[in-house]
Amino acid sequence: MTTEHEGPGTLVILANFVSPLAVDLAEETVLRQWAEQAPRKLWLTRPGDVLITPTSLSESFRRYVFPRLGVPEDSVDIVTVPDTPHLPMAKALAEHHLLEPLRALVDSRPTARLLPTALDEAAAALASDLRIPVVPYETGVPGPGTLRAVAALNTKSGFRAVAQTLGLRLPQGRTCTGAELQQVASALLACHEQVVLKKDRSAGGHGLHFVSRGDLPPHSPPPPPDSRWVVEEYVEHTRAVSAQGHVSADRVEVAYDGEMRMSGGSFAGYRSPLQDLPEKTREELTQWTLALGSHLAAEGYRGPYSLDAVSTQDGTLHALECNVRRTATTAAHAMVTRLTGYGRSAWSTGTATATVPKSFDEAVNHLAEAGLDFHLGDSEGVLLYADRPLDGRSWRYAALARTHHRLTELEVRLAAALGHGEV
Structure with missing residues (x-):
């Protein structure tokens, strides 16, 4: 690893x-x-x-x-x-x-x-x-060709083009300009109850618009005519999942996988490793991630990347995008593995909301009083890993435990420690 x-x-x-x-x-x-x-x-x-x-x-x-x-x-x-x-x-x-x-x-x-x-x-x-x-x-x-490939794959259209050549299952969709956006959305809405309008270069849920039949015009005010968009069918799903790959000189591997916590289409946290997903679905996610990594290796890329997908109720997987960069989970995973060692922990990230603004030291004291504060050598606990939030209330955290069940208990205790009912 x-x-x-x-x-x-x-x-x-x-x-x-x-x-x-x-x-x-x-x-x-x-x-x-x-x-x-x-x-x-x-x-x-x-x-x-x-x-x-x-x-x-x-x-x-x-x-x-x-x-x-x-x-x-x-x-x-x-x-x-x-x-x-x-x-x-x-x-x-x-x-x-x-x-x-x-x-x-x-x-x-x-x-x-x-x-x-x-x-x-x-x-x-x-x-x-x-x-x-x-x-x-x-x-x-890295050379100019590698940099161009990285830039392209961090767009929705660039990912769809590569994913199609690799045989990944994708939502039905089309790439278009801002001038074509309403026409393309209308055509897809004739076949699907809901579609997603995606800015071609966007991340973390920013730039997504969910449109249902009868909601047209889909974008107001209209976007610039020469802007780039991808319009896709909205896939009804039960899980949003992600796998993190890594390309080195001699191999491509999957470093970890997990379930993404989403809020209104935006990334809100992560829980790793994946559990309660059909084994066939998880294996397909692994194989898709390795295939994408092999493509990146051929482009001269070295380093981390992620593949995001959704799983329907029957376990059918649809790939949505990739992130060829260090993502919201990369630092957390590196921190967890550094503090606990590989294969020993379940871990999660999220935002815990305090009822009133707190200083950083006050938030840490609340964790300590609740028995949650993680120290070097501990096997479980909670870490505040991104300094004090501007509002003093929305605390980004990482939780570490030996099992998912124990992880859930820690998150419930964290919410109580900050004086709020949920994370």
Whole structure:
């Protein structure tokens, strides 16, 4: 199995949530929301590492994370890049005169390697500029062809094109422009009760619109005529599932799988490993994930990727999209495996809502009083893995336990500890 910190040397961890790989850089609001999750990357650090983050990390959060990792706080350098609209984070470093200080940090670490959240062109250019390799590329930095393939597969249309060649079962759908959107949606609604309108480059549920018969016009105001969309039938399903693959120089593997928690079509959490899914369905998800990984390997890609799908009541699987980057579950999985070891834990992520705003230290105290606070060496517990939320109420957490049943008990106790009825 692979980890986020495999191989020798130190890491320059680039939390480039502000990247054109997942959404257009003009989508400032959603990019800021995603950037709020950057503190979770602190869980990947080891002594000597550098973390480049778009949001500052509170003293309380740092005091919380480092002892649980067994890492001295002063052994990790943190570089904060101010919010820079319309610029990928890797380019924003130069805009704020942070490139030369970063170069000095890298020059003092001869074995440093870059670990970007999103493998976009700006991140690859930064690695070349710093003269360090990108994890886990054997030859240093991925070539232009690989970067183009990664960018294409992070679109809905690019995924559908590749999935069809690989024989993956897809919802019926079509790619179209904004000018064609209403006509294409109307045609599909003649055959299906409900369809999903998807911005071609979107992620995490952002940019999805669910439209039923009689709801036309499907999009108001109309989108730009030259914008790109995918319209698909809505597949009635009982489970939303995902598998995380990894491509290395010599093999493709499935690192883990799980069930996605969804809210209004948006990703709201994860529970791993998969359970109570027909074995044939789970095996098909594995085979599809490996097939996608083999395609990526042929394109020169190395690293993590995920395949998202839904399962109908009879166990029929439909592939929806892939994410060729480090996703919302990657850091959590790396954290869990680092703290507990492979194959020993069930784990989940989600958001627990407190009845009143709390400081970070207050939230931790509530966990401690409830017997939930996880420390290095524990076999189960709850971790607050993304610093204090802006509202002080919506706490992102990861729960670890030996069984799914025990995991459910921990989540119920977490909700009670924060003074709320559910997570």
